[in-house]
Amino acid sequence: MKFFIDTANLAQIKEANDLGVLxxxxxxxxxxxxxxxxxxxxxxxxxETICELVDGPISAEVLSTDxxxxxxxxxxxxxxxxxxxxxxxxxxxxxxxxxxxxxxxxKTNCTLVFSAGQAILAAKAGATYVSPFIGRIDxxxxxxxxxxxQIAQIYSLQGFKTEILAxxxxxxxxxxxxxxxxxxxxxxxxxxxxxxxxxxxxxIGLAKFLEDAKKM
Numbered sequence: 001m002k003f004f005i006d007t008a009n010l011a012q013i014k015e016a017n018d019l020g021v022l023x024x025x026x027x028x029x030x031x032x033x034x035x036x037x038x039x040x041x042x043x044x045x046x047x048e049t050i051c052e053l054v055d056g057p058i059s060a061e062v063l064s065t066d067x068x069x070x071x072x073x074x075x076x077x078x079x080x081x082x083x084x085x086x087x088x089x090x091x092x093x094x095x096x097x098x099x100x101x102x103x104x105x106x107k108t109n110c111t112l113v114f115s116a117g118q119a120i121l122a123a124k125a126g127a128t129y130v131s132p133f134i135g136r137i138d139x140x141x142x143x144x145x146x147x148x149x150q151i152a153q154i155y156s157l158q159g160f161k162t163e164i165l166a167x168x169x170x171x172x173x174x175x176x177x178x179x180x181x182x183x184x185x186x187x188x189x190x191x192x193x194x195x196x197x198x199x200x201x202x203x204i205g206l207a208k209f210l211e212d213a214k215k216m
Contacts, residue, residue: 001179004057004187006167008035010049012190017054019193024056026109026131026167026187028087029063044080051081059109059129059187061087062097070097078106085109085128090118095125102126109165119151123160129185134178135168144168145177152182172196 002023005016008031016022027050032038037046047060060077064070070093074086078101086101087109088094094110101108102125109129110122114137122130132151134144148166155162166178169188172195178186 001183002185003193004059004165004185005193006031006169006187006189008032008037008046008050010053013050013053016190016193021193022054022056023185024058024083024187025050025054026059026087026165028061028111044076047077047080047084051083054083056083057085057107057129058083059085059087059111061111062089065089065091065093067093067096067100070094071100074101074106074108087111087131088127090114090122095121098122098125098127111167114147116147116150116154119162119164120154120158120160123155123158123162127162129163129165131165131167131187133168134166134174135170137168138170145174145181148178148183149181156182172198 003021004024004026005013005022006026008027013025032043037043050058062070062073064073077086078084085107088097090110090112098108098110107128109131110127111131113119113130113132119130132147137144137147151164163184165185165187166183167187169192172192175186175192
């Protein structure tokens, strides 16, 4: 399973990349706004900087919701760097745009997916990645990881090539469960990635080793 970091914060991206386990980055308008990145020129420059930091897929989200505008915006984003993946919302015109991008050699990430039916449409349209938002599903008292497993089974049975990119990750356990459920990619905040490091027995064992080392 590949690890993407879900942020627009350059320091966090660099820290995750320095761990040696980072495969890519996902962003969205909310994450850009959180970092104070505003205006088309500044957003494009920020994506360029991210592409310089990480040699892997970088999801850049369109802000448009009609077919023609999604295409024009997506072409501009794709032109920034070969690693840019155009992130398109799961809406009717989004599906049409996914097919157009696929036919024209532009890689895509279909975002805001909350059902297996939506994931099937995204795969039929040729999306490179599909992003089920498991944390938000959990918020509605359903199990988001079960959706990952359902999509994985369908894609395997039907031979779809679209990769499952588990999004809206809230903690390290989400990452582990998504790996078990068959996710191809997991995108999450830095804290969730670092959370995989933690175990009380590791801390206890290291403290004991260091204490014994002083007696040598």
